Amino acid sequence: MRKIVHIDMDAFYASVEQRDDPALRGRPVVVAWKGPRSVVCAASYEARAFGVRSAMPALRAARLCPQAVFVPPDFTRYKAVSAEVRAILERHTPLIEPLSLDEAYLDVSTNTSGLPTATAVAKAIRDEIRERLALTASAGVAPNKFVAKIASDFRKPDGLYVVPPERVLSFLTPLPVARLPGVGPVMAEKLAALAIHRVGELRAVPTPLLVHRFGPWGLRLAELARGIDEEPVRPTRVRQSISSEDTFTEDHYLDELGPAITRLAERVWALAQREARPARTVQLKLKTAEFQILTRSSSPVPMPGSARALAEAALALRDRVDLPPRTRYRLVGVGLTQFDDAASQQDALFAPPAVSGC
Structure with missing residues (x-):
């Protein structure tokens, strides 16, 4: 029986900003560039109370919360803090599977800190993060990964929720x-x-x-x-792609897909900011009304340096689709692939494995 802990930093980017600037504490903070094409990277809990969420267009966030303070993201700083969190996790186990800059799975079936239970390990990690970094994290403890991840949401923010083996079914x-x-x-x-x-x-x-x-x-x-998940914690897991896609309620012609492609590119760009390695390929995915799947990709030099540039690259791929003009499409997706492992930054916190622009 495994003992899995899922650690999830609370509103990570926004919390770092509030920690480092006392004037932001207690105020609704939105981490995003303020502009027509910008997308929210993170929102403090004060901003979330107004309905602001990550991946939301920044203009919509400003409408929902006019008093919000917009702060441009500083990923260099977030990655440095992330490395400090990683160091805390490594005191307890070498079995750490990163999901993003702000969350990871830990297998503490046998921990290296001598604590008697997985619950004690999770509590110790949260206490260390609070004391050393002045930040909070939520944790879920369960016999497997997916239940632990769900559990970590139950007491957010700054919470701990434990699902022992005998309670997995009743919990789900x-x-x-x-x-x-x-x-x-x-x-x-x-x-x-x-x-x-x-x-x-x-x-x-x-x-x-x-x-x-x-x-x-x-x-x-x-x-x-039935609460069954045999997937182990994989410390060396490396994400191969970042993508986002939409399935439409009604099918559309190819020339009608521009707004959806732009919106998806913004989502993917925001997600890519959490990745330490640069991508080398832009990909467009389409599914026709008859469920035919086709992809188009390119490796531009230089690669897109903004959400807008990524959207333009994806729209250019649309022009390479050669199906009949009256073909209708039920799904469109935008992705980044072929990440450069040589450029990986090993000191990033949860150096991400494998999900806008900011």
């Missing part, structure tokens, strides 16, 4: 199926069409029926509904 049962990893809006709608809204309802569906309906993914759904 009332949750919306959208809380399960891999269940996005489209899959949630498909499950809702079958009157499946909660994890407990999903668990009641026979596994063969889920497999018949959804193929191999149906088996994975059945396992998740």
Whole structure:
């Protein structure tokens, strides 16, 4: 039985800004460049109370919270703080799987700090982060990764939530199926069409029926509904791509996809700012109304240096699509791939493995 801890720094970028500038404490802080194409990188909890969220267009954030203080992101500083958090984690285990600059999984089945339980390890980490860095982190403790990640959200901010093995099923049962990893809006709608809204309802569906309906993914759904996740913590896991995609409620012609491509490029650009390595390739993904998938990619020199430039590169890839002009499309995606491992910064906190512009 594994003992997994998921550590998630609370409103990381915004919290660093508030820590370093006392004038920002207690005020709604939005980390973003303020402009028509900018997207929120992070929002303090004071700003979140007004509905401001990461990846939201900055203009919308300003409308929701006119009194917000906009602070341009300083990723060099965030990565330096991130390295300090990493050092704290390494006091307890070498088995650390990074997810981004501000969160990671730890396998503490056998910890190196001599603490008796995973709960004690999580508490010690949170205490050290508060005392040494004047920041807060939330933690989830569970027998596997996906339950630990869900648990870390339950007492945010600055919280600790523990799901022991005997409580995994009761913990998952009332949750919306959208809380399960891999269940996005489209899959949630498909499950809702079958009157499946909660994890407990999903668990009641026979596994063969889920497999018949959804193929191999149906088996994975059945396992998740039962709290089964054998995925180990992978300390050397390296992300190969960053992407974002939209599935439309109505199909569109190719020349109608410009706004969606621009919006997706902004999301991807924000996510890319958390990655220590530069990408070398821009990718555009399309799915037709007949479910034909096609991709176009390029490796421009130099690579795009802003969200706007990334959007322009993705729009240029759209011009290389040679299907009939009346073809309709149900999905579009924008991505960055082929990250340069040689440029990896080993001193970044959770040097990210594998999800706008800021």
